[in-house]
Amino acid sequence: MYTIKRGGAYDRFIMLIEAFLERGCEVHCLSLTPIQIRHPFFHNHVAYWPFSKMNTWQARLFVVSIFPLWALWSGWRNKIDLIVAFGILYAFIQGFSKYLLRKPMVTLIRGDSSFGLRMRNTYPGLLYLNCRIESLGLRFSDSIITNSGGLREEISKKLKTRRHIDVKVLPNNIPTIPVPDPQDLIPTRARYGIPEDAKVLITAGVLNRGKNIETLISCLAKIEMENLHLLITGDGSTKDDFPYREFLEGLTRDLKVENRVHFPGWVEKEELSRIYAASDLFILPSMNEGMPNAMLEALGSDLPCLGSNIPGIRDILYYEELMFDPTDEQAIVNKINQVFSDVKFFNRIRELCRERKQAFTFDWKQKIFQTITEGISSPEAN
Template sequence: MEIDYINGLKTDEIFGMSKYQSEINSRLGNIKLNRIEYPDISKTPGVNKIVEYFVYPFIVKKEVTKNNVKHVTRQDLAFLLELIDLKKTIVTCHDIIPIAYYHTQNPIWKLNAKGLRKAEKIITVSEFSKNDIIKHIRYPEDKIEIIPPAVNHNLYYQNRNKSILKKYGIKEDEKVILYVGAEEPRKNIQVLINSFDKLKSKISQIKLLKVGTPNYLGVREKLLKQIESLNLQKDVIFAGYVPESELAKIYNAVDLFVFPSLYEGFGIPPLEAMACGTPVITSNSSSLPEVVGDAAIIIDPYDANKFAEKMYEVLINDGLKEEIVRKGLRRSKMFSWEDSARKTLKVYKEFRP
């Protein structure tokens, strides 16, 4: 069986949506993917997006095969279904954040919404995202399949070792709070920094390590101003993008993972942290309670005082930490890429004649 795999930008970087696709793809067995992508021609922000909007539709139209299932792998490529007459279409929609959270009036996202409505099937990642799609896109519930992300347990497993932290100038005797993710308003990093500042008044030998790239105009600058105003320049470390093998080592090296996001379609990092034996504190918003279950401390994402209080409790209370770690290890094993691949294969087979 061959799938026209409409995947957007060709990149070797693995994070978020690309991680979801690559993990499932590697487990699809005899499925052949006709990858339809466009080249990474520039690191200048916005240039590749211009190619995506104005050139990629012509690439897709030229390279699709008439009788193949067409799998559009991201919700922000759904506009292609509005521009091209495609049959047997599946769209993987991780979330509709621009519509549901930011209330965008962007014309491209209006096209994406119309494209999503034209899909014959939507794959999404959580009950929360499914409900958002039904509510905001007005898409039929019975045509949505939930296939959640998971954890690669061959990579993310408990192997505690602090040596990787030397690379970031962190001393052996310092406690480390980790955040993994992009930088945009909904990620709520400003509250994390405020709560870290409050925590530092109780635990002086502590660092906040932030992994991930800035992806939203002006947010990094605001964060740096906030950090400077709190005199935390030496205590907040921006690691940028790191490859997965290094990320697994970082999860295993830190004392606590904090994920204060206001809105997530799913949220893979808390699961990866759990799989590495790191306790997790996260928000009680959007899909996150659905992801972590009872295996993490969940908090009102606007309450910096509560975040600071709970971070302190976990760091000084070994019994509490061990309980959260134990529950987290068990919870992470409930999410399997093999299971997600089987469900994806089942969706593909629904389109067989």
């Protein structure tokens, strides 16, 4: 069951489906929008959406009220053997089916779903409701798989006495990345108005307030390098995210760096690989992350990376030299300045990133299939 169609989480969702299909499993997927997979064993059950416009909470209430019965009917009709929930909300929704159909349920958690609501100053009553839904979703699960040690600790705290629920960690891997033509470097920069001799920072992913991009823009204005440009690749994944990009664009004008900050929006994987090849440093100043695919893709492209010293990013970068406090603008400014002014430091950063790349080079589809299916038995057998 899934709803969003942009970003690294969606990419992992598609990989999850492919992992089961490639091993001969029949997959029934409930979604609000069509999933672009064509396979004889894949059955996409798309919900009828009764409203032309709906905000995030209206959508959640619609899903919570309608999907449990729909999931139960679909599961019974198609004689399913296993329920996989891609998120805590979906675990809550499918808990009804789990108990009535007596089938095991595995929940995949990719990040803190409450963080975005807190960043948007959501009404306390709705935050409480979301917290209760999350708590029940966790308790309904037979097994939980997350992508970082930090998230596992947070989930274990929320489970409290429910220690019998197995919480496993499977990190994201570096996905297959197209290899760009070296001759594309100059044309790629030209497409985005970046001079041939410029130094280029890039950040990428779903644009929302948790990404803390405003801090990066403020840092750019403080760095005394007139030829330093910033590419902000990506966009919002929901309507609630879209005003954030407008805010960032306004900030570049206020700080008079609009000529050095570029917003390509969403780009295809081939174009993203060309952008990485045309950049000098990937940087992610997020306040909260699961395990960002954009950073893993940058590592896979042999692009040096810096990021916030927070769970998720810390699991990827590991070394203190590669991290910074996302609330300390001056520390970020100093780190970027050192990268471009100290050749020895730059080479050290590049060497550490190449080392970290090796830790995330593995077959994720095989691992996720094994992790989901190992030790799973139907409640009917109990």
